[in-house]
Amino acid sequence: MSEFLGEFFSFAMIGLVNGLVYAVVALGFTLVLGVMQVINFTHGVLFAFGAYFAFTIQRYLNLPFWVSLIFAPIFVGVVGLILERVAIRRTYGGNPLFGLLLTFGMAMALEAVIRMVPIWGKIGYSVKAPDFVAGSIELGFMTYSKYRLFLALLAIVIILLTWLFLEKTPYGGIIKAGAYDSEMIMALGKNLPRLRMLVFGLGAVLAGVAGVIAAPIFSVKPAMGTDILMPAFIIVVLGGIGSFWGSVIGGLIVGMSKSMIVMVFPRAEDIIPYVIMALILIFRQRGLMGEKSVLEA
Amino acid sequence: MQSQQQWWKKLTHPMVWIFVLFFFFPKFPFIGKFLSLGTEVMIWSLFAVGFNILLGYTGLTSFGHGAYFGIGAYTAGIIFLRVYPGFWIPLLLSIVGGALFAGLVGLIVAKKRGIYFALLTIAFGQVFYFIAFRWEELTGGETGLSKIDRIPIGIPGLFQIKLSTSINYYYFCWAVFLIATIIVWKIVHSPFGKVIQGIRENEVRTRYLGYNVYFYKWASFTLSGAFAGLAGGLYTFLINSAFATVLDWTQSGNVVMMNLLGGGLVNFFGPILGATIFISSRDLLSTYITRGSDFFHFELDWLFIYGLIFVFVILFIPTGILGLISGKKRTVLK
Amino acid sequence: MAILTTEGLTKNFGGLRAVDSVSLDFEEGKLTSVIGPNGAGKTTFFNLLTGLIKPDSGKIVFKGEDITRLQIHEIVRRGISRSFQILNLFNEMTLFENVWLGVQAQQGHGTELFADSNKYSSIREETHRIIKETGLSGKEDTPVNLLSYGDRRILEITISLTTKPTLLLLDEPTSGLVSEDRKRISEFMKRISSRLTLVVVEHDMDVVMSISDHIVVLSQGGILAQGLPNEIRGNEKVQEAYLGGQYCLA
Numbered sequence: 001m002s003e004f005l006g007e008f009f010s011f012a013m014i015g016l017v018n019g020l021v022y023a024v025v026a027l028g029f030t031l032v033l034g035v036m037q038v039i040n041f042t043h044g045v046l047f048a049f050g051a052y053f054a055f056t057i058q059r060y061l062n063l064p065f066w067v068s069l070i071f072a073p074i075f076v077g078v079v080g081l082i083l084e085r086v087a088i089r090r091t092y093g094g095n096p097l098f099g100l101l102l103t104f105g106m107a108m109a110l111e112a113v114i115r116m117v118p119i120w121g122k123i124g125y126s127v128k129a130p131d132f133v134a135g136s137i138e139l140g141f142m143t144y145s146k147y148r149l150f151l152a153l154l155a156i157v158i159i160l161l162t163w164l165f166l167e168k169t170p171y172g173g174i175i176k177a178g179a180y181d182s183e184m185i186m187a188l189g190k191n192l193p194r195l196r197m198l199v200f201g202l203g204a205v206l207a208g209v210a211g212v213i214a215a216p217i218f219s220v221k222p223a224m225g226t227d228i229l230m231p232a233f234i235i236v237v238l239g240g241i242g243s244f245w246g247s248v249i250g251g252l253i254v255g256m257s258k259s260m261i262v263m264v265f266p267r268a269e270d271i272i273p274y275v276i277m278a279l280i281l282i283f284r285q286r287g288l289m290g291e292k293s294v295l296e297a
Numbered sequence: 298m299q300s301q302q303q304w305w306k307k308l309t310h311p312m313v314w315i316f317v318l319f320f321f322f323p324k325f326p327f328i329g330k331f332l333s334l335g336t337e338v339m340i341w342s343l344f345a346v347g348f349n350i351l352l353g354y355t356g357l358t359s360f361g362h363g364a365y366f367g368i369g370a371y372t373a374g375i376i377f378l379r380v381y382p383g384f385w386i387p388l389l390l391s392i393v394g395g396a397l398f399a400g401l402v403g404l405i406v407a408k409k410r411g412i413y414f415a416l417l418t419i420a421f422g423q424v425f426y427f428i429a430f431r432w433e434e435l436t437g438g439e440t441g442l443s444k445i446d447r448i449p450i451g452i453p454g455l456f457q458i459k460l461s462t463s464i465n466y467y468y469f470c471w472a473v474f475l476i477a478t479i480i481v482w483k484i485v486h487s488p489f490g491k492v493i494q495g496i497r498e499n500e501v502r503t504r505y506l507g508y509n510v511y512f513y514k515w516a517s518f519t520l521s522g523a524f525a526g527l528a529g530g531l532y533t534f535l536i537n538s539a540f541a542t543v544l545d546w547t548q549s550g551n552v553v554m555m556n557l558l559g560g561g562l563v564n565f566f567g568p569i570l571g572a573t574i575f576i577s578s579r580d581l582l583s584t585y586i587t588r589g590s591d592f593f594h595f596e597l598d599w600l601f602i603y604g605l606i607f608v609f610v611i612l613f614i615p616t617g618i619l620g621l622i623s624g625k626k627r628t629v630l631k
Numbered sequence: 632m633a634i635l636t637t638e639g640l641t642k643n644f645g646g647l648r649a650v651d652s653v654s655l656d657f658e659e660g661k662l663t664s665v666i667g668p669n670g671a672g673k674t675t676f677f678n679l680l681t682g683l684i685k686p687d688s689g690k691i692v693f694k695g696e697d698i699t700r701l702q703i704h705e706i707v708r709r710g711i712s713r714s715f716q717i718l719n720l721f722n723e724m725t726l727f728e729n730v731w732l733g734v735q736a737q738q739g740h741g742t743e744l745f746a747d748s749n750k751y752s753s754i755r756e757e758t759h760r761i762i763k764e765t766g767l768s769g770k771e772d773t774p775v776n777l778l779s780y781g782d783r784r785i786l787e788i789t790i791s792l793t794t795k796p797t798l799l800l801l802d803e804p805t806s807g808l809v810s811e812d813r814k815r816i817s818e819f820m821k822r823i824s825s826r827l828t829l830v831v832v833e834h835d836m837d838v839v840m841s842i843s844d845h846i847v848v849l850s851q852g853g854i855l856a857q858g859l860p861n862e863i864r865g866n867e868k869v870q871e872a873y874l875g876g877q878y879c880l881a
Binding site: 480483 | 681683702703704707708712713719720721722723724728731732733735736737740741742743744745746747748749751790791793794
């Protein structure tokens with residue numbers, strides 16, 4: 001019995017931790033989607049960049065974990081800003097189809113870039129957890145990886161910091177409002193281009209930092225961006241476009257459902273998030289916490 | 298004289314010379330021997346033209362139509378291998394398969410607007426992809442299905458055509474492509490076609506004219522799914538196998554790209570041009586890139602070029618090549 | 632005889648009460664103007680009547696039938712039509728095509744998949760006839776976004792007439808027009824009012840006074856006053872609502 005319980009909790013914990021990573025990714029995605037009405041396909045590859053930057057800093061520069069934790073997201077943020085400035089900016093106000101396709105093409109090219117960078121290449125890598133949280137910890141009825149616990153903690157801190165930013169800072173407040181109704185921002189007359197850059201940059205940073213912390217537990221390979229994109233879509237739709245808590249709760253739902261289903265019907269692991277999303281959409285048309293937004297025009 | 302003018306106009310109508318070109322393609326020097334490629338171009342053109350009913354004419358962007366291509370492909374394969382090793386029946390059922398699943402998904406997505414529509418089409422596409430990938434008993438999983446042969450067709454006792462040769466299958470696909478394109482032409486020039494264009498231009502006003510817009514969107518979605526299924530079935534018989542990769546959302550992105558590149562938003566024949574360029578250059582580019590890579594000792598990834606082209610088209614020639622040539626903005630498709 | 636009745640029609644947007652328990656009768660065959668300051672809820676009212684948005688409470692009854700929960704196209708098919716305050720045309724299409732689409736619907740077509748739409752002479756003839764009646768002949772093949780604003784305003788109303796409604800709602804039909812064009816539209820409305828019931832939202836008081844059989848004044852979502860033009864003209868509350876006589880009713 002206690003073996004089953006141990007296994008159950010083990011899966012549950014994995015689901016929780018994965019869910020927290022998904023939540024951070026989804027958060028960045030939903031903010032960009034809500035405020036700028038852009039389905040940002042590059043979000044996944046930015047996540048991958050986060051992981052690859054972290055990997056490079058640790059393995060090639062031999063710097064400690066916290067360095068990559070600080071700098072990798074910054075690099076990713078810069079990449080995001082460049083993308084926004086150079087390309088994405090041109091699609092505002094037009095047919096949203098174009099923004100979608102643009103980011104689709106960019107994501108494809110960027111993922112190819114990962115494959116082409118000599119020190120990165122096409123094969124997967126495993127990133128070691130930093131030494132101070134290497135190994136596992138006894139939790140009574142089960143042993144658990146210390147890093148995963150640390151990761152969960154980091155993710156929670158990141159989510160809280162983001163929440164603080166949105167709630168307590170003026171720019172954050174505008175973004176928060178704009179995520180639901182971007183017309184409101186225009187009415188407020190704030191500097192729209194700068195705001196958009198900020199949002200996109202924030203989204204990129206969130207993707208990047210998620211990539212850094214997830215690197216030790218997901219395998220670092222070029223396709224990791226595409227792999228995380230679908231869950232991000234699902235979470236955002238399921239939780240409600242533009243909703244902060246919708247993304248967090250949605251992330252946990254997706255993470256948990258994927259790992260729990262592995263216990264009973266492993267083949268459905270990829271599909272279960274879609275099923276849950278479909279069910280939620282049937283009963284709550286705009287997702288768990290979504291509200292009617294300009295996006296539906 | 299008027300009738301002579303009309304006659305000339307009919308003769309030089311793109312519908313005529315495009316199919317004449319494709320008819321004589323196998324006779325072209327150098328490139329004429331790439332029959333398999335030529336067949337693939339026609340198959341994807343068929344897919345793209347049918348898809349344009351939804352994208353260019355109704356104005357709805359589905360990013361998951363690769364799924365119906367794939368369902369058509371698997372239907373043909375599964376029927377051939379498990380139910381009836383014929384030709385017509387698997388092929389006809391591939392149309393049914395594509396239409397059926399597009400119809401089911403369409404019931405749900407036709408009610409949705411804007412971004413929710415796009416995201417849901419992606420989501421459903423992915424569901425079908427994963428089902429194809431994981432339901433090994435049905436679809437062969439990662440390895441897919443194989444040994445799907447093209448058996449001879451004909452009327453017993455009268456004549457028989459061996460489809461197993463590349464040249465014969467090329468002309469068979471040519472005929473199907475021609476018929477399918479004519480059907481799509483008729484559809485978009487019918488009263489139905491007028492309504493879906495109205496929906497594209499102004500959905501609310503179209504409702505206010507008394508049209509049940511939900512029905513028309515659903516019908517458009519389903520019809521394009523039927524053509525996707527047909528293309529999938531033809532493709533399965535072309536490569537004698539069926540794989541899950543065709544259902545992936547990146548493939549769905551390909552067909553959108555083809556339509557845009559060729560100018561499907563402004564011209565009926567845009568998708569054909571787009572598909573032709575896309576499929577031909579995919580093969581050409583990979584060959585040259587590999588050669589270039591060997592030369593420069595640097596592995597240039599084909600998808601990198603492809604992604605850049607994608608971006609370039611979106612940013613600078615969104616109305617596609619035909620749009621560029623005709624100087625049209627986004628306009629009513631003729 | 633009331634062709635259209637609303638009972639306690641209410642709509643809220645967040646905290647804002649856009650339409651506040653409006654109960655109205657619209658007499659068949661008459662031309663009723665709905666006036667009121669900006670933000671009074673007039674367009675929202677039209678949106679509710681035609682099914683574009685659903686009320687939070689209340690009922691809409693058209694020719695004895697409860698149409699509150701019906702969809703737009705179902706309401707239109709029952710004989711209500713409407714024009715828009717902000718031009719709502721098929722911009723990239725020609726004038727001909729803009730009118731065609733409505734005529735096609737009215738004649739019961741749209742689901743034919745394989746017929747050549749050019750062969751429908753009855754639709755073509757009716758479309759030409761309508762265009763002639765509105766005085767826009769000769770411009771059939773012009774893309775609508777190249778027409779003058781005045782012509783587009785006329786087209787806006789024309790499209791709403793293609794469905795051959797018995798009740799027509801016109802939302803600020805003279806909006807942005809110069810006085811000549813206003814008169815044109817005014818005359819046009821008088822002409823068609825003999826054939827159907829009209830409800831017009833208007834800001835131009837000259838137009839309102841010259842064409843209306845009945846006037847309803849909305850303010851802040853509710854009915855401030857209603858009655859004959861003369862009654863409304865002298866009504867102090869109405870004058871106040873228009874911010875101290877900004878709109879001169881005298």
